[in-house]
Amino acid sequence: MDVAAGAAYSGRRALVTTKQVGMNVLSDSLFYMAYTGLEAGLVVVTADDPGMFSSQNEQDNRHYAKLGKFPMLEPADSQECKDFIVKGIQISEQFDTPVVVRTTMRTSHSKSVVELGGDPAAPGPVGPFTRNMQKYNCMCLWSKKRHPVLEQRLLDLAEFAETYSPNRIDWGDRELGIIASGVVYEYARQVFPNASFLKLGMVYPLPRKKIKQFAEAVKTVLIIEELDPFIEEQVRAMDINAVGKEIFPACDELLPQTIVKLAQEHSLLPPGKQTPTAPRSNDLPGRSPVLCAGCPHRSTFYLLNKMKLPVAGDIGCYILGTLPPFNAQHTMGSMGASIGVLHGMGKSDLPEPAVCTIGDGTFFHAGIPPLLNMVHNQGKGTVIIMDNSTTAMTGHQDHPGRPITRNRNGLWPILKTSPAAFVPSPGTKPRSIWAMYCVSILSCWAVCPKFWETNRTSGDPLSKTGCLKKLRR
Numbered sequence: 001m002d003v004a005a006g007a008a009y010s011g012r013r014a015l016v017t018t019k020q021v022g023m024n025v026l027s028d029s030l031f032y033m034a035y036t037g038l039e040a041g042l043v044v045v046t047a048d049d050p051g052m053f054s055s056q057n058e059q060d061n062r063h064y065a066k067l068g069k070f071p072m073l074e075p076a077d078s079q080e081c082k083d084f085i086v087k088g089i090q091i092s093e094q095f096d097t098p099v100v101v102r103t104t105m106r107t108s109h110s111k112s113v114v115e116l117g118g119d120p121a122a123p124g125p126v127g128p129f130t131r132n133m134q135k136y137n138c139m140c141l142w143s144k145k146r147h148p149v150l151e152q153r154l155l156d157l158a159e160f161a162e163t164y165s166p167n168r169i170d171w172g173d174r175e176l177g178i179i180a181s182g183v184v185y186e187y188a189r190q191v192f193p194n195a196s197f198l199k200l201g202m203v204y205p206l207p208r209k210k211i212k213q214f215a216e217a218v219k220t221v222l223i224i225e226e227l228d229p230f231i232e233e234q235v236r237a238m239d240i241n242a243v244g245k246e247i248f249p250a251c252d253e254l255l256p257q258t259i260v261k262l263a264q265e266h267s268l269l270p271p272g273k274q275t276p277t278a279p280r281s282n283d284l285p286g287r288s289p290v291l292c293a294g295c296p297h298r299s300t301f302y303l304l305n306k307m308k309l310p311v312a313g314d315i316g317c318y319i320l321g322t323l324p325p326f327n328a329q330h331t332m333g334s335m336g337a338s339i340g341v342l343h344g345m346g347k348s349d350l351p352e353p354a355v356c357t358i359g360d361g362t363f364f365h366a367g368i369p370p371l372l373n374m375v376h377n378q379g380k381g382t383v384i385i386m387d388n389s390t391t392a393m394t395g396h397q398d399h400p401g402r403p404i405t406r407n408r409n410g411l412w413p414i415l416k417t418s419p420a421a422f423v424p425s426p427g428t429k430p431r432s433i434w435a436m437y438c439v440s441i442l443s444c445w446a447v448c449p450k451f452w453e454t455n456r457t458s459g460d461p462l463s464k465t466g467c468l469k470k471l472r473r
């Protein structure tokens, strides 16, 4: 996020993409950017996960818009996903603010026809850096003066939302007026084809006048939204009698068949209406996710299970060490948390030695500050770095320890600067964990075979290293 800030301050447009919990990590920087504004457009795309298909919680990131005071757009289909990025950049430059585009897992994974439009003009050279400390330096002295600017900007954006075309009313039967946004709008349209609709493309700030006009013209206002009553609370605060969360719960996705079922239970639809759903075979066996055959994490978890140690876990493929047959990760919270949790366990004088597991990608992303903190505060425990030379779980992305950007043992130069006892993997006796009573690091290194499989023909420098030659034999 700060890299994007630096670019936007320098006059270059920037885009940041993140999954929903990534907003928690980048919010500190996004919030200061709402105060400073920028020299060129900046858009953040966040993908929420109603239904928790691959996330540790089901947070509703729309709240960030209200908390951080920046506009948020919500596309309903692939065309809008593309259009809202362009519109987001325009709004960002027009109102001098970062803009967040919120998708959900379904919008991100769905495919529909997109009209591309013309190629954007190539960016020209940027001028010298704008030296405007009163705007870009958030020292409280100056930041205090930016707060009223931000409040006025929100009012201006609310006015803009009134005429912003993706906030549109489609009149139908006036008995029922539905307010919806995102992919849920598409579902609701399918379930209630004859109702009147207020479709919101901008979910913060809301077009208050348009909402009032809509509510006054229909008999019942129904708000269908996944997760929290974010729109509903704002609409009710406008003294509009709306129905929403008493029908549609705050947990899980609201798929068309769920909307039909709940609407029937509350007499909004006659019984018997069905929504077409994809056919499913009932005779498929249940399969829980497992570590791949030959995964190097397997042997580490096999030993951890045998040693019956308490293990603070982290996020990556190795989260699967939690499940049978390993049963070897006892906590997992957020990316990089394992080292801090281990630190706390060590400070609690447990009657047994404790360890934590953290992948190399996660270590570089979020593990170094807590490790330094642990060493500085004389913690005790063993940090096991599950080094498979890649960021496997999310698609084998590069990271700073990978040979493509560094030497083969990218972790080592960093670990050697730490005053923790460092035990590299070759010849390591896992039992030595028992003997350690300080911060120790055990690097379990073996390349992820899936990564090797997909990269061996790509000319990636990793495929030329000795480790891979060994693996191939």
Ligand SMILES: Cc1ncc(C[n+]2csc(CCOP(=O)(O)OP(=O)(O)O)c2C)c(N)n1
Binding pocket: 019, 021, 022, 025, 315, 316, 317, 318, 334, 335, 358, 359, 360, 361, 362, 363, 386, 388, 390, 391, 392, 393, 394
């Ligand atoms: C704050 C945050 N950002 C991103 C993610 C998505 N994420 C899940 S696992 C992972 C990477 C794991 O890589 P690594 O630690 O190297 O473990 P591996 O999968 O290679 O075993 C990422 C980026 C997340 N869960 N939380």
Ligand code: SF4
Binding pocket: 290, 291, 292, 294, 295, 296, 297, 317, 388, 392, 393, 448, 449, 450, 451
């Ligand atoms: S992708 Fe790689 S790290 Fe992940 S489970 Fe498979 S072998 Fe293990």
